[in-house]
Amino acid sequence: MAKGMLVTVDSEGLQEELKAFDQRLRVMERMVERLNAKAGEGALTLGRKRARNEMNLVDALRKLLQNKTLSVTEITEQVQKIGYKTTSPNFRTIVNQTLINNPAFKRVARGRYTVKAGGAAKPTTRSRAAKARRKKKK
Numbered sequence: 001m002a003k004g005m006l007v008t009v010d011s012e013g014l015q016e017e018l019k020a021f022d023q024r025l026r027v028m029e030r031m032v033e034r035l036n037a038k039a040g041e042g043a044l045t046l047g048r049k050r051a052r053n054e055m056n057l058v059d060a061l062r063k064l065l066q067n068k069t070l071s072v073t074e075i076t077e078q079v080q081k082i083g084y085k086t087t088s089p090n091f092r093t094i095v096n097q098t099l100i101n102n103p104a105f106k107r108v109a110r111g112r113y114t115v116k117a118g119g120a121a122k123p124t125t126r127s128r129a130a131k132a133r134r135k136k137k138k
Contacts, residue, residue: 051085057098060084061105062115069114072096 053060060079064070070078076092088094099105099113106116 049087051087053085054083057084057094058102058104061095061098061102065105065113065115069108069112071111072099072113075099075113 055063057079060082061075064075064079064082072092072095076095079095080086080091086094099107104116105113108114
């Protein structure tokens with residue numbers, strides 16, 4: 001467009017465009033209201049929140065299995081009933097791996113576990129190595 005030229009503006013065209021923008025704005029405002037209502041109900045969450053527990057999984061399992069022998073499935077269900085929170089879709093697998101890898105638990109039969117006598121976990125290899133390094137420094 002050349003400098004100094006006047007542009008003719010079609011006011012009717014602008015009015016129609018303004019109405020269309022106004023309608024789209026109202027639709028978006030309704031969407032925002034719905035999202036805010038859902039957020040108030042807790043339905044809208046951004047990202048995955050990790051559950052917070054008063055005790056770690058090993059301690060919860062020790063407490064549950066005291067003087068009991070249970071299957072992994074029973075342990076998974078009951079540890080959640082006593083208040084252990086998880087958001088994991090694979091919680092049974094996590095419980096199973098904890099029972100296998102932690103020396104505080106004893107495998108009684110296939111898929112059945114209990115707490116070892118005393119229930120105290122032995123230090124892991126990593127912590128024994130760290131203890132040895134600290135001794136050498138002294």
